[in-house]
Amino acid sequence: MGKFLRNWVIVLIVWLVISYAWTSLIFANQYMVNLSKIARYSGGEQVPLMSWLILAHAIVALAYVFFLPKAKGNYVMNGVLLGWATFGFFGILNYAILADWTISLKLMDVALGTIGGAIVGWLTERLS
Numbered sequence: 001m002g003k004f005l006r007n008w009v010i011v012l013i014v015w016l017v018i019s020y021a022w023t024s025l026i027f028a029n030q031y032m033v034n035l036s037k038i039a040r041y042s043g044g045e046q047v048p049l050m051s052w053l054i055l056a057h058a059i060v061a062l063a064y065v066f067f068l069p070k071a072k073g074n075y076v077m078n079g080v081l082l083g084w085a086t087f088g089f090f091g092i093l094n095y096a097i098l099a100d101w102t103i104s105l106k107l108m109d110v111a112l113g114t115i116g117g118a119i120v121g122w123l124t125e126r127l128s
Helices: 001-027 028-035 052-071 076-097 104-128
Strands: none
Touching: 001 028, 001 052, 001 104, 028 104, 052 076, 052 104, 076 104
16 A cells, blocks of 8 residues: 555656646646636636645546556556546536637647656556
8 A cells, every 4th residue: 555655646746747837837828828718816816726636636646546557568558548538538528518618728638638648657657
C-alpha cells in the first residue's frame, strides 16, 4: 500500500503541474479568452475552486496508478487512452452541454489528455 500511495501522490503532483503549465502558461491567453464568459472570478481574476480542481486531478491520478500497472506494458499508449477518456471526455461533454464551451477549448483539453497522458503513462511505467 505504501508504494501505491507514494505513486498516487507523485502522479497527482505531476498531473497538477502539467495542467497548470498547459492552462496557465502554454495556452494561458486561449483559456482566458475562451473561459471569460463562464469562469469563476474574484477581484477581476479567474479563480477556480481549488479543492474541486485538486479532487478531479486526484481521481484521474488514481485511475493511472490503479489501472496502468494492470495493463502489463505499453504504458505510454495506455496513458494516452486514459488521457482521452478523462480529459477528452471532459472537453467533449462540456462542449455538448455548455453553450459557451468552444471548439478550441474542446481541442485543447483533448490535446492535454493526449500529451499529459503520454507523460504520465511513461512516469507510471517508471514508478511500477
